[in-house]
Amino acid sequence: MKIGLLYGTETGNSELLCDDIIDKIGDDYECSIANLGETNPSDLDPQIFYIFVTSTYGNGDLPSGAAEFYDKLESQKTDLRGLRFAIFGLGDMVFEYTFAQGSEKLMELLKASNAKMVGERGIHDASCGEMPEDVGLPWLDGILSEIALELA
Numbered sequence: 408m409k410i411g412l413l414y415g416t417e418t419g420n421s422e423l424l425c426d427d428i429i430d431k432i433g434d435d436y437e438c439s440i441a442n443l444g445e446t447n448p449s450d451l452d453p454q455i456f457y458i459f460v461t462s463t464y465g466n467g468d469l470p471s472g473a474a475e476f477y478d479k480l481e482s483q484k485t486d487l488r489g490l491r492f493a494i495f496g497l498g499d500m501v502f503e504y505t506f507a508q509g510s511e512k513l514m515e516l517l518k519a520s521n522a523k524m525v526g527e528r529g530i531h532d533a534s535c536g537e538m539p540e541d542v543g544l545p546w547l548d549g550i551l552s553e554i555a556l557e558l559a
């Protein structure tokens with residue numbers, strides 16, 4: 408199985424988590440990594456399992472690159488039928504009313520575009536005292552187990 412990591416970031420945490428994911432599973436799976444800002448929804452390949460990792464900025468918004476991807480997906484109305492994905496959001500509970508809303512918005516649009524979500528959305532709270540990888544890598548184990556069950 409090929410895994411495509413797509414990140415949306417302002418200060419690099421989401422990209423670093425994707426790097427950690429590749430360090431963990433890169434020997435077992437063929438992985439690619441790209442910024443959502445440089446990704447066109449119509450280029451997504453159903454042969455690849457995508458893991459979206461994005462933070463939240465502004466007032467519950469996506470980082471600028473991820474927002475470009477979101478706007479393209481919404482305006483082009485790309486049909487993502489056949490595509491499978493998981494999503495992990497980074498946020499901070501200091502922003503209580505908009506906590507991790509960027510990843511939530513992207514998740515909802517991907518589902519509305521007919522992509523199939525595997526597992527639950529993972530979430531990291533920057534105020535929780537743990538690093539994103541402390542939460543993200545165990546979450547990834549759960550996602551990979553779900554995929555293995557599907558393939559069994």
Ligand SMILES: Cc1cc2nc3c(=O)[nH]c(=O)nc-3n(C[C@H](O)[C@H](O)[C@H](O)COP(=O)(O)O)c2cc1C
Pocket residue numbers: 415416417418419420421422461462463464465466467468470497498499500502505506507508533
């Ligand atoms: C100016 C600013 C606005 C933010 N707004 C939100 C927000 O509305 N909701 C939220 O959950 N986190 C918010 N955050 C927290 C970031 O999402 C969090 O720090 C995340 O780890 C950053 O990841 P990144 O480096 O990949 O962008 C904000 C951070 C900054 C600096």
